[in-house]
Amino acid sequence: MDLLGYGAFFLTTALIFSLVTLGLNLQWGLTGLFNVGLAGFVAIGAYTSALLTTPDDAARLGGFGLPILVGWLGAMVVGGIAAALTGMATLRLRSDYLAITTFGVAVVVQLVALNAQKLTGGPFGIGFIPRPFGGLAETPLLFNLSNLAVVSVVTLVAYLALEHLSRSPWGRVLKALREDERAAISLGKSARFYRVQAFAVGGAIMALAGALQAHFTGFIAPDNYLPILTFQVWVMLIVGGSGSNLGAVIGSILVWAIWAGSGTLTSILFPPEQQARAAALQIAAIGVMLCVILLIRPNGLFGDRPRRPRFSKRAKIAAGESSSGS
Amino acid sequence: MSLQFVVDGLLTGSMIGLGAIGVTLTYSILRFSNFAHGDFMAWGTYATLAVVSAIGATFGKVAPIAPLSFGWPLIVALVVGMAFTALLALLLDKVLFARLRSQGQAIIVVMASFGASMALRSLLEFTFTSRPTYFSRAIQIAMPVGFGIRITPDQIALLLLTAVLVLGVHLLMTRTQTGRSMQALSQNAALARIVGIDVASVVRVTWVIGGALACVAGVMIGILVQIRPFMGFDMLLPMFAAAILGGIGSIPGAVLGGLIIGLAEAGAVQLIGAEWRAAVSFIILMAVLFVRPIGLFGVRER
Amino acid sequence: MSEIVLDVRDLEAGYEPGVPIVRGASITVKKGEIVVVLGPNGAGKSSFIKAIAGLVPITGGSVFLDGKDITAAPAHTMVRLGLAFVPQTENIFPLMSVEDNLKVACGILERREIPARIEEMYAAFPDLVRQRRTAAGNLSGGQRQMLAVARALIVHPKVLVLDEPSAGLSPKFVSTVFEMLAGIRKSGVTILLVEQNAKAALAIGDRAYVLVEGKDRHEGIAAELWNDPVVAELYLGQRPLGAEKTGHAGKGGTA
Numbered sequence: 001m002d003l004l005g006y007g008a009f010f011l012t013t014a015l016i017f018s019l020v021t022l023g024l025n026l027q028w029g030l031t032g033l034f035n036v037g038l039a040g041f042v043a044i045g046a047y048t049s050a051l052l053t054t055p056d057d058a059a060r061l062g063g064f065g066l067p068i069l070v071g072w073l074g075a076m077v078v079g080g081i082a083a084a085l086t087g088m089a090t091l092r093l094r095s096d097y098l099a100i101t102t103f104g105v106a107v108v109v110q111l112v113a114l115n116a117q118k119l120t121g122g123p124f125g126i127g128f129i130p131r132p133f134g135g136l137a138e139t140p141l142l143f144n145l146s147n148l149a150v151v152s153v154v155t156l157v158a159y160l161a162l163e164h165l166s167r168s169p170w171g172r173v174l175k176a177l178r179e180d181e182r183a184a185i186s187l188g189k190s191a192r193f194y195r196v197q198a199f200a201v202g203g204a205i206m207a208l209a210g211a212l213q214a215h216f217t218g219f220i221a222p223d224n225y226l227p228i229l230t231f232q233v234w235v236m237l238i239v240g241g242s243g244s245n246l247g248a249v250i251g252s253i254l255v256w257a258i259w260a261g262s263g264t265l266t267s268i269l270f271p272p273e274q275q276a277r278a279a280a281l282q283i284a285a286i287g288v289m290l291c292v293i294l295l296i297r298p299n300g301l302f303g304d305r306p307r308r309p310r311f312s313k314r315a316k317i318a319a320g321e322s323s324s325g326s
Numbered sequence: 327m328s329l330q331f332v333v334d335g336l337l338t339g340s341m342i343g344l345g346a347i348g349v350t351l352t353y354s355i356l357r358f359s360n361f362a363h364g365d366f367m368a369w370g371t372y373a374t375l376a377v378v379s380a381i382g383a384t385f386g387k388v389a390p391i392a393p394l395s396f397g398w399p400l401i402v403a404l405v406v407g408m409a410f411t412a413l414l415a416l417l418l419d420k421v422l423f424a425r426l427r428s429q430g431q432a433i434i435v436v437m438a439s440f441g442a443s444m445a446l447r448s449l450l451e452f453t454f455t456s457r458p459t460y461f462s463r464a465i466q467i468a469m470p471v472g473f474g475i476r477i478t479p480d481q482i483a484l485l486l487l488t489a490v491l492v493l494g495v496h497l498l499m500t501r502t503q504t505g506r507s508m509q510a511l512s513q514n515a516a517l518a519r520i521v522g523i524d525v526a527s528v529v530r531v532t533w534v535i536g537g538a539l540a541c542v543a544g545v546m547i548g549i550l551v552q553i554r555p556f557m558g559f560d561m562l563l564p565m566f567a568a569a570i571l572g573g574i575g576s577i578p579g580a581v582l583g584g585l586i587i588g589l590a591e592a593g594a595v596q597l598i599g600a601e602w603r604a605a606v607s608f609i610i611l612m613a614v615l616f617v618r619p620i621g622l623f624g625v626r627e628r
Numbered sequence: 629m630s631e632i633v634l635d636v637r638d639l640e641a642g643y644e645p646g647v648p649i650v651r652g653a654s655i656t657v658k659k660g661e662i663v664v665v666l667g668p669n670g671a672g673k674s675s676f677i678k679a680i681a682g683l684v685p686i687t688g689g690s691v692f693l694d695g696k697d698i699t700a701a702p703a704h705t706m707v708r709l710g711l712a713f714v715p716q717t718e719n720i721f722p723l724m725s726v727e728d729n730l731k732v733a734c735g736i737l738e739r740r741e742i743p744a745r746i747e748e749m750y751a752a753f754p755d756l757v758r759q760r761r762t763a764a765g766n767l768s769g770g771q772r773q774m775l776a777v778a779r780a781l782i783v784h785p786k787v788l789v790l791d792e793p794s795a796g797l798s799p800k801f802v803s804t805v806f807e808m809l810a811g812i813r814k815s816g817v818t819i820l821l822v823e824q825n826a827k828a829a830l831a832i833g834d835r836a837y838v839l840v841e842g843k844d845r846h847e848g849i850a851a852e853l854w855n856d857p858v859v860a861e862l863y864l865g866q867r868p869l870g871a872e873k874t875g876h877a878g879k880g881g882t883a
Contacts, residue, residue, distance in 0.1 A: 280451035287445030522707035
C-alpha cells in the first residue's frame with residue numbers, strides 16, 4: 001500500500017513536470033523559441049494561484065479565498081501575459097536575446113519572491129494553500145490517488161489540446177516559422193504575432209503547472225523556482241525529443257524517475273553531512289548528460305525535429321529529377 | 327546621497343565590464359550567448375585560490391606588498407589562473423561547442439552552454455562546498471579622498487588593473503593583425519576565410535582572451551567581496567545586459583555598458599536597498615531592447 | 629604555348645552530398661590570360677568558381693594551381709597557394725576602414741613589406757587613397773569593387789578569380805571595372821572571371837567557356853564566341869524545340 005501511495009505521489013509530480021515540459025515544447029519544439037527562464041513562469045503561476053485562493057492573511061496582500069479553479073485560471077492569465085510581454089520585447093531580434101531576457105525574467109521573479117514580503121511572503125513563502133480533496137488528507141493513499149487523478153486529467157486535456165493545435169493551420173505556420181528564423185523575423189508583424197501567441201500559450205501552461213504543484217503540496221517558497229528547475233525541464237524535453245508532445249511527457253517521467261532515484265541513492269550512500277555535495281554531483285552528472293544527448297542524439301528519443309530539415313526534402317526532389325532526366 | 331556609490335559602482339562596473347568583454351566577443355565571433363561564461367569566472371577564481379594556497383604551503387607566509395592586502399603569491403596565482411581558465415574555455419570548446427557549431431544550429435550551442443554551466447558550477451560546489459571563502463581576511467582601512475568618498479588601496483589597484491587590461495584588449499583589437507582578423511570574422515565569416523584568415527585560430531584567441539579576462543573579473547570579486555560557486559552565475563545577467571547595452575561586438579561598449587550598470591546598481595543599492603540589486607540589469611536590459619536593441623555602439627545585424 | 633596556371637578537371641561540387649550543382653566541368657587558364665566563364669542563370673557558374681576557391685565542397689574531379697593539386701585545400705589557405713578570390717557580394721568588411729580592409733588581407737606577407745604594398749595598391753587605385761580612413765561600408769558600389777580587387781591583389785596572387793564583378797553596378801561603373809581588369813592583366817596577373825554581362829566580359833577576355841547545367845559546353849576565343857549563334861542561343865537559354873540536350877558544339881570545339 002505504501003508503495004502504491006509513493007507511486008501515486010511520484011506520478012503526480014512527474015505529470016506536473018510534464019505539463020511544464022509540454023508548455024516548453026510548444027515554445028521550443030514547435031516554434032523554436034528558447035526559454036531559459038521557465039522557472040520564473042512556473043513561479044508566477046504558483047504565486048498567483050496561491051494569492052487568489054488562500055484565506056485572508058494580515059501579513060501580506062490577500063489571500064482572497066477564491067475557489068481553486070479561479071486560482072488556476074488566474075495563474076494562466078498572469079503567466080500568459082508575462083510571457084506575451086517577454087515575447088513582444090524580444091521576438092523581433094535574434095533568438096539569443098529571448099534567451100537572455102527569459103533568463104532575466106527568472107532572476108527578477110526569484111527576487112520578487114524573496115523580497116516583496118507583502119506580496120509573496122518573502123523567503124518563508126506562502127502556506128495553507130487549499131488542496132483539492134483536502135478532506136481526504138486523513139487517508140494519504142486516497143488523497144494521493146485523487147490528486148493523481150486531477151493532475152492526470154489536466155495533463156491529458158493539455159496534451160490533447162496541444163496535439164490538436166500543432167496539427168491545426170496555426171501549428172503549421174509556427175513550424176514553418178521555426179525552420180527559418182531570419183524569414184520569421186523579416187516577415188514582420190504578422191509572423192511575430194504568431195510567435196508571441198505561441199510563447200504566451202506556453203507560458204500560461206507553465207503557470208498552470210506551477211499552480212497545480214502549489215495546490216498539491218499546499219506550500220510554496222522561492223527555493224522551489226531556482227534555475228535548477230529550468231534545467232530539469234530542459235533535460236526532460238531534450239531526452240523526450242523536442243517537437244513531440246508524447247516525447248515531452250515520457251521524457252519528463254523518465255528523467256524524474258532518474259532524478260528521484262539518484263536522489264534516493266545519494267541519500268542512502270552518503271552520510272548526512274555530505275548530502276549537499278552529493279546533490280551537487282548529481283546535478284553535474286545530469287548537466288553532462290544533457291550535453292552528451294545534444295552531441296549524440298539531438299532529436300531525443302521521440303523527436304520529430306530532423307537535424308537538417310532542408311536537406312532530406314530537397315535531396316529527394318533533386319534525386320528524382322536527375323534520375324528521370326537522364 | 328553620498329558619492330561613495332561612484333567608487334562602488336566603478337568597481338562593480340569593472341568586474342561586469344571585464345566579464346562582458348568575453349561575452350561580447352563570443353557572441354560576435356562564435357555567434358552564440360555563452361551561459362557558461364560566468365562559470366569560467368568562478369573556476370578561474372577557485373583555480374587562483376588553489377594556487378595561492380599551494381604557494382602558501384610551499385613558501386610559508388608571505389608578507390603583503392605595502393598598502394595592499396595581498397602579496398606576490400596572488401599576482402603569480404592570478405597569472406596561472408588566467409592561463410587555466412583560458413585552457414578550460416578551449417577544452418570546453420573542443421569537446422562541446424565546436425562539435426555542435428559544425429551542426430549549424432546556433433541555439434543548440436546556447437542550450438549546451440546552459441547545461442555546461444550547470445555542470446561546471448555543481449562541480450565547484452561538490453569540490454569546495456557552497457560555503458563562501460576569501461583570499462584574505464585582513465580588513466583594509468579605506469582612505470578618504472574628498473567629497474565623502476573613501477577608497478582602499480586594493481580598490482585603487484584593481485581599478486588601475488582594469489584600465490590597463492581594457493586598454494590592452496582595445497589596442498590588440500584595433501592595432502594588430504590578430505585583432506583585425508577577429509573583427510573581420512565577426513563581420514563576415516566567409517570573406518574572412520577568403521582573405522586567408524584561419525578561423526580556428528581566431529576562435530582559439532577569442533576563448534583565450536574571454537577566459538583570461540573572466541578569471542581576472544572573478545578574482546576581483548574574490549578580493550573585494552567573496553568567493554562562492556555561484557559568484558559567476560550571479561554575474562551572468564549584468565554581463566549580458568552590459569554587452570547588449572554597449573552594442574554586441576564592441577569592446578569599448580561592453581566596458582562602458584559594464585560601468586553604467588555598475589553605477590546604476592550601486593546607486594540603487596543606496597536608494598532602494600541591496601536586495602533589489604539584481605533587478606537593475608534586467609530593467610536596463612529591457613529598456614535597451616525596447617528603445618535601441620543595437621546598443622550604444624552597435625550596428626544593425628545583416 | 630604558354631604554361632597553364634589553373635587546370636580544373638571534371639569538377640563536381642555541391643553543398644549537399646548527392647546533389648551536385650557542378651557536374652563535371654573542365655577549364656584551363658594559361659599564364660597572363662583573361663578567361664571568362666559564361667552561362668545561363670542557374671548553370672552553376674557561381675558554385676563552380678566558389679568550389680575552385682574552396683568555398684563549396686568538391687565531390688569529384690581536381691583543381692591544379694601551377695601544377696600543384698589544391699582540390700582539397702581549405703579556403704583560408706588559397707591566398708597562400710596563390711589564388712585570390714573576389715566574391716560577387718559582401719566582398720568587403722563594411723565596418724572596417726579601407727586601410728584595415730587592405731591590412732587584414734596581408735596575413736601572408738612579410739611584416740616589413742606591408743606598408744609599401746598598401747601604398748602600391750593606393751597608387752593603382754587612386755580613388756581609394758582619399759577614403760583610406762572611411763568605413764568601407766560607406767563606399768560607392770564601384771569603389772567597393774575596387775577595394776575588393778585591391779584587397780585580392782595585395783598578396784601577389786598567381787591567379788585572380790572574380791565572381792560577377794559587374795553585378796549590381798550602374799553601366800558607368802561596369803565599364804570602369806572592366807577597364808580596371810584589363811589594366812590588371814597588363815601588369816601580368818592571370819584572371820578568371822564568371823560573368824552575366826557577356827558582351828563586356830568577352831570584350832576584354834582572351835578565351836571563354838560556356839557552362840550549362842554544371843558542365844562546360846563550349847569553349848572558344850572570346851571574340852569569336854560572341855558571334856557564335858550556338859553560344860548566343862545557349863547563353864540566352866532559348867533552346868530550339870526538339871534540340872538534343874547534349875547536341876551542341878561539345879567540349880573543346882574551337883581550342
